[in-house]
Amino acid sequence: MATEKWTFLTNYSHVLLCIAADPAIRMRDVAERVGITERAAQRIVADLIEGGYLSSTKTGRRNVYEVNGDLPLRHPLEQQNQVKMLFGLLEPARGVAGKKKPVAASR
Numbered sequence: 001m002a003t004e005k006w007t008f009l010t011n012y013s014h015v016l017l018c019i020a021a022d023p024a025i026r027m028r029d030v031a032e033r034v035g036i037t038e039r040a041a042q043r044i045v046a047d048l049i050e051g052g053y054l055s056s057t058k059t060g061r062r063n064v065y066e067v068n069g070d071l072p073l074r075h076p077l078e079q080q081n082q083v084k085m086l087f088g089l090l091e092p093a094r095g096v097a098g099k100k101k102p103v104a105a106s107r
Contacts, residue, residue, distance in 0.1 A: 011036055013086060015044045019065045020087055053083060
C-alpha cells in the first residue's frame with residue numbers, strides 16, 4: 001500500500017486558519033506553515049479577498065487581515081455552514097507547523 005500525503009482540508013482553509021490565528025501574519029510565514037510557496041499563499045489570499053472572505057488593511061509596511069466568518073463555505077456539500085464554523089471545529093494553531101501545542105490533561 002503506497003503512503004500518500006493528503007489532508008482533509010485544502011490550502012485555502014489552511015491559509016485562512018493561519019490568518020485567523022494571526023491577522024498580521026507575513027505571507028512568508030503563512031507559506032511556511034501551510035507548506036506552499038509564498039507566491040501560492042499570495043494567490044490564495046488574493047482569491048479570498050476577491051471572494052469577500054478576507055479584507056486587508058495596510059498598517060505601516062504590513063497588511064492586517066480580517067476574516068469574514070459569516071460567509072458560507074463554497075462547496076455544495078458544505079454551503080449550509082458558515083466559515084466561522086471551521087474555527088469552532090478547528091482551533092487556529094499558533095506557531096510553526098509541526099510543533100504541537102500542549103494539551104490540557106483530561107480529568
